[in-house]
Amino acid sequence: MDYTMWLVVFIVVLALGFDFINGFHDTANAIATSISTRALTPRRAIILASVMNLIGALMFTGVAKTIGGKIVDPFKLEHGLTVVIATLIAAIVWNLITWALGIPSSSSHAIVGALAGAAIASEGWNGINYLGFTTIIKWLILSPLIAFVAGFCIMFVLKRIFANSSPHQVNKNFRVGQVITAAFQAFTHGTNDAQKAMGIITLALVTAEIQPTLDIPLWVKLSAAISMALGTSVGGWKIIKTMGTKIFKIDPMNGFSADLASASVILSATLAHLPVSTTHAITSSILGVGSAKKFSNVKWSMAGRIVMTWVITIPVVGVLAVLIYYVLSLFLH
Numbered sequence: 276m277d278y279t280m281w282l283v284v285f286i287v288v289l290a291l292g293f294d295f296i297n298g299f300h301d302t303a304n305a306i307a308t309s310i311s312t313r314a315l316t317p318r319r320a321i322i323l324a325s326v327m328n329l330i331g332a333l334m335f336t337g338v339a340k341t342i343g344g345k346i347v348d349p350f351k352l353e354h355g356l357t358v359v360i361a362t363l364i365a366a367i368v369w370n371l372i373t374w375a376l377g378i379p380s381s382s383s384h385a386i387v388g389a390l391a392g393a394a395i396a397s398e399g400w401n402g403i404n405y406l407g408f409t410t411i412i413k414w415l416i417l418s419p420l421i422a423f424v425a426g427f428c429i430m431f432v433l434k435r436i437f438a439n440s441s442p443h444q445v446n447k448n449f450r451v452g453q454v455i456t457a458a459f460q461a462f463t464h465g466t467n468d469a470q471k472a473m474g475i476i477t478l479a480l481v482t483a484e485i486q487p488t489l490d491i492p493l494w495v496k497l498s499a500a501i502s503m504a505l506g507t508s509v510g511g512w513k514i515i516k517t518m519g520t521k522i523f524k525i526d527p528m529n530g531f532s533a534d535l536a537s538a539s540v541i542l543s544a545t546l547a548h549l550p551v552s553t554t555h556a557i558t559s560s561i562l563g564v565g566s567a568k569k570f571s572n573v574k575w576s577m578a579g580r581i582v583m584t585w586v587i588t589i590p591v592v593g594v595l596a597v598l599i600y601y602v603l604s605l606f607l608h
Contacts, residue, residue: 328469
């Protein structure tokens, strides 16, 4: 096996590691609300999320092609494999740091920021496809705002519909509904987040001239989907606690509304081939639901901490990727 192939194998391992970490880092997206309301036990919630993540990851490839070809041009990167390695290391490091702190940061922001930073380090500012990059950034910003509004509207309507109903019966019915929306949420997470690793692996394959197009090979789809499902099965309990209890006290109707709103936004983005942050979508929908229920009940200090992490992720991970690229270039070029 020649030097290039060894680098590609290393990239595949790193990318699957990123997907595994993404799985346990973002498990909370799908199941935090259903666990906090006891609609599902932790074990059942994680099994459900793992299976639905796997199914979702196998069904779409549009987001993977966007990641692989819209931020940088894989056919023009002089040191493309070094760029990909720096991207993955930076994104993994950031995910592990935020996971250890229990902060629901975005794996999507991490991989986009890292890829842009590594490409700039390699090719200069012309290494980025500005139209593709700015389009992705625009939707990374807009999607949580849309999720907030969707969560607010769904909760507002449901609160009016069930205003005079028995709280006990309402909670009982919505716990059943939460099982469905948790499955939907996990499915949409797989349709969008698993594709980031698929796109990065395919970018490496094109850069190494192993394949001529950005079409996603079946083995890439299967390995990325399985890695994310395995990561999901591990669970991310610190982030689950943050999402499920530290923003505001969630009841079954709240959880149902938040999951339905965020999953709808994520699936819409997947169908449009747009990578969005599942973390931001679910967190924003929870904030929207909490605002519709009672604005003062939302712990806005925790929300502010989360938003601050959103704001700094792309620039911080971008700079980290630049530094890692320069270190790697001493050995790989």
